[in-house]
Amino acid sequence: MSAGTTWFADLILPLPLPELFTYGVPVEMKDNLVPGMRVVVQFGRQKVFAALVYECHNRPPEKYAVKEILSVLDDFPVVTDSQFRLWKWISDYYLCSMGEVMAAALPSALRLQSESIITRNPEFDGDTSVLTDREYLVFEALEMQQELRLKDISKILSLKHVLPVLRSMLNKRLIRVREEVEEKYKPRMIDVVSLNVNEFPEEKLGKLLDSLEKRAAKQLDLVMAVLQFTREEEVEEIPKSQLLKRSGSTAAALNALVRKGVLKVKKRQEDRIAAYTGSLIEPLVLNPYQEQSLKETKFAFEQGKVTLLHGVTSSGKTELYIHLIRDSLNQGKQVLYLLPEIALTTQLIGRLQKHFGDRLLVYHSRFNEQERVEVWNKLLEDNLNTEGRGRLVIGARSAVLLPLQKLGLVIVDEEHDHSYKQEDPAPRYNARDAAIVMAAQQDAAVLLGTATPSMESYFNALSGKYDLVTLDRRHADLEMPDVALVDMRDARKRKQLSGHFSHALLEELKGVLKEGQQAIIFQNRRGFAPYLECNTCAWTPVCNNCDVSLTYHKFKNELRCHYCGFMQGVPARCVQCGDQDIRMRGYGTERIEEELQSMLPGTRIARLDYDTTRSKSGYRDIITSFEEGEIDVLVGTQMVTKGLDFDRVQLVGILNADSILHYPEFRAHERGFQLLAQVSGRAGRRKHGKVLIQSHQVDNPVLAFVLRHAYKDFYMHELNERYKFFYPPYCRLIEIRLKHKDEKRIDKLSGELTLELKKMFAKRVLGPTIPYVSRVRNLYQRHLLIKLEKTLSISEVKKSLQLALAAFKQKPENRQLIIQVDVDPL
Numbered sequence: 001m002s003a004g005t006t007w008f009a010d011l012i013l014p015l016p017l018p019e020l021f022t023y024g025v026p027v028e029m030k031d032n033l034v035p036g037m038r039v040v041v042q043f044g045r046q047k048v049f050a051a052l053v054y055e056c057h058n059r060p061p062e063k064y065a066v067k068e069i070l071s072v073l074d075d076f077p078v079v080t081d082s083q084f085r086l087w088k089w090i091s092d093y094y095l096c097s098m099g100e101v102m103a104a105a106l107p108s109a110l111r112l113q114s115e116s117i118i119t120r121n122p123e124f125d126g127d128t129s130v131l132t133d134r135e136y137l138v139f140e141a142l143e144m145q146q147e148l149r150l151k152d153i154s155k156i157l158s159l160k161h162v163l164p165v166l167r168s169m170l171n172k173r174l175i176r177v178r179e180e181v182e183e184k185y186k187p188r189m190i191d192v193v194s195l196n197v198n199e200f201p202e203e204k205l206g207k208l209l210d211s212l213e214k215r216a217a218k219q220l221d222l223v224m225a226v227l228q229f230t231r232e233e234e235v236e237e238i239p240k241s242q243l244l245k246r247s248g249s250t251a252a253a254l255n256a257l258v259r260k261g262v263l264k265v266k267k268r269q270e271d272r273i274a275a276y277t278g279s280l281i282e283p284l285v286l287n288p289y290q291e292q293s294l295k296e297t298k299f300a301f302e303q304g305k306v307t308l309l310h311g312v313t314s315s316g317k318t319e320l321y322i323h324l325i326r327d328s329l330n331q332g333k334q335v336l337y338l339l340p341e342i343a344l345t346t347q348l349i350g351r352l353q354k355h356f357g358d359r360l361l362v363y364h365s366r367f368n369e370q371e372r373v374e375v376w377n378k379l380l381e382d383n384l385n386t387e388g389r390g391r392l393v394i395g396a397r398s399a400v401l402l403p404l405q406k407l408g409l410v411i412v413d414e415e416h417d418h419s420y421k422q423e424d425p426a427p428r429y430n431a432r433d434a435a436i437v438m439a440a441q442q443d444a445a446v447l448l449g450t451a452t453p454s455m456e457s458y459f460n461a462l463s464g465k466y467d468l469v470t471l472d473r474r475h476a477d478l479e480m481p482d483v484a485l486v487d488m489r490d491a492r493k494r495k496q497l498s499g500h501f502s503h504a505l506l507e508e509l510k511g512v513l514k515e516g517q518q519a520i521i522f523q524n525r526r527g528f529a530p531y532l533e534c535n536t537c538a539w540t541p542v543c544n545n546c547d548v549s550l551t552y553h554k555f556k557n558e559l560r561c562h563y564c565g566f567m568q569g570v571p572a573r574c575v576q577c578g579d580q581d582i583r584m585r586g587y588g589t590e591r592i593e594e595e596l597q598s599m600l601p602g603t604r605i606a607r608l609d610y611d612t613t614r615s616k617s618g619y620r621d622i623i624t625s626f627e628e629g630e631i632d633v634l635v636g637t638q639m640v641t642k643g644l645d646f647d648r649v650q651l652v653g654i655l656n657a658d659s660i661l662h663y664p665e666f667r668a669h670e671r672g673f674q675l676l677a678q679v680s681g682r683a684g685r686r687k688h689g690k691v692l693i694q695s696h697q698v699d700n701p702v703l704a705f706v707l708r709h710a711y712k713d714f715y716m717h718e719l720n721e722r723y724k725f726f727y728p729p730y731c732r733l734i735e736i737r738l739k740h741k742d743e744k745r746i747d748k749l750s751g752e753l754t755l756e757l758k759k760m761f762a763k764r765v766l767g768p769t770i771p772y773v774s775r776v777r778n779l780y781q782r783h784l785l786i787k788l789e790k791t792l793s794i795s796e797v798k799k800s801l802q803l804a805l806a807a808f809k810q811k812p813e814n815r816q817l818i819i820q821v822d823v824d825p826l
């Protein structure tokens, strides 16, 4: 520590350590250093990190001697005060470190853990007489190489610890340190096609078209499509992929035209955040029910209350949002529109772009790092900009962590959706709840929208904590679809089954197809992964690292573990008995698609699931072809349930409701109702539609509520169950997940920890239990659950819990134990 330090900065380091670290601020940095900037510091003996300044102050730490900050990376803060306030809340509420929140928030191109790169400081005035010999060597090397890593410098100097040299050079302002950016900025290039007007002026073109008409129809289509597009859009170039799709022509035809010199193809840099150039449209005129709901919502906003909009599917919630967003933007405010990841569709983005043009920013996990940084930087610019054009940011969970600080409105669409909660790694936050806190911190309005509210939100709404606005009619007085059950036991008895389809469903399907309408077949993802089984001894291939059977992927003919990614080929014979008769069990969407294809030959079927949509365009392509009527039946998992709006879907078939409802967790019924109601909602969005639910247990009470579209009755029924067994919304839950590579140890330790916690929380501690999958990645797992009355001070409880867990982990014999805390688990 240098003698004169009186200024300090608390830093967030990119490490899973609970506390912040205090470093000294060199006098020459003091005036320019503010929270939110990144700085370079040494941590431990060897490591150099970039860290984030959280607070600047003049209180020397008591426990340790401070090191000094080596250099400052930013000229202005990359993280705002309002972000810090939210991060702090997340860290306190979800019992995680600021470093973990930072890691979740910062795009890795801004993140602070990669290797440092040393460059020359261009502002250095050139007087090399101040340099020591070593420094001169480095300086010279930098002249030749532009940038060096620490290990290069080590080599040049034949010195192990080069930091003191670098530090001195930093002090003399000879060099700069910057972060290695994982993914270097690479502009994305696309092929664009244009007419070669120099070679083919108008009259020559006319002749060409005549000749093509007779001999080359595909080529003619292409040229016509180029002409039409360039005229309509008032542009000169059309992206090649778009052209081929639009014209229905082929790449071969295109190449022929290029050879003739009619068309030109060149590369163009595609804007990552594609600028919207079309004209903007006015919001639709609301129907009287929507009008009423809008009025109620605005009134609730004035009261400063979180508003829950309970609107049935297709009631026009999105139209309401559009009105509210407009109001907020017109006041120069920012709007955050959160959606579950898979509901973030091109469909919706396109719809919003027509209203808000380039004020709309999208933040997507399918974006690459550079695209994320661009959104981040745009928002930072917004914050500096006082003239106040509003901004709409639409994104999934992590968008709540963006640098928004002029927030006027937060919309959480599909608020019940479980993907708002991050499971792993920490921070295990719920973006819906974080968004509510964020809005409160910035005095912004909050609208939670859904057709199937979570138990918690509806409870809050009925108890007056939130305001409830109900929109229970579909737009244009369209009726809710007819929902009917198919009793699969009965169908089996009567031999009215073909594969996994009841004849009732098949007949219905054929009828729909005959009318030229479309259908969606839903297969629950859970519990239906196909696996292999020996037909003789029932042996099943299992994962080496986890306690689960391997999932069979037919497409690649391989077995994969869905928990750890372990992969292996399909065995030729049974490992246990040597028999070769190994069969596939369970049925995934792939199998359903195949079955359907063989029963309904000629039908155009596509599959929407994790496998078919892994690429960014996979999802979009499938949705688009379904929209454009190139597909008759869409077979899909959960992905088909979210916010899709298709005109011609007359029928939704749910293959197996039981798998959804019979899941051993207290939220199974809630989840099941939501899922079934949401899938049903995809039917008949323009014309009265139908839903068929196949089930082996048709007397399950939840199904009756689904048939009647009776959310509120379902809620009352379920609430009663929650009351009886003391579950949320009547209590709060904290789950403690323990992991250890030794099974005996984990049994012992989880027992000990339970006793320890019972001293504090008595009967509120339940467990330890063995989770459904008891071993993952070679770690055995045990769970404890703490149930807390809502009258307890939750922050007190968390403090004591955190201390107790830290003390337990501190014991030398417990070092190998991994403890994860999940507050409000889902």
Ligand code: ADP
Pocket (backbone or CB within 6 Å): 284, 285, 286, 287, 290, 311, 312, 313, 314, 315, 316, 317, 318, 319, 320, 475, 645
């Ligand atoms: P939700 O979000 O509740 O499922 P949407 O906002 O997507 O419902 O509306 C369903 C369909 O009805 C959409 O195609 C939408 O354009 C149309 N729609 C909703 N409200 C109106 C309105 N007031 N005027 C015209 N069309 C509307």
Ligand code: ZN
Pocket (backbone or CB within 6 Å): 534, 535, 536, 537, 538, 539, 574, 575, 576, 577, 578, 579
């Ligand atoms: Zn066998």
Ligand code: ZN
Pocket (backbone or CB within 6 Å): 543, 544, 545, 546, 561, 562, 563, 564, 565, 566, 777
């Ligand atoms: Zn595994």
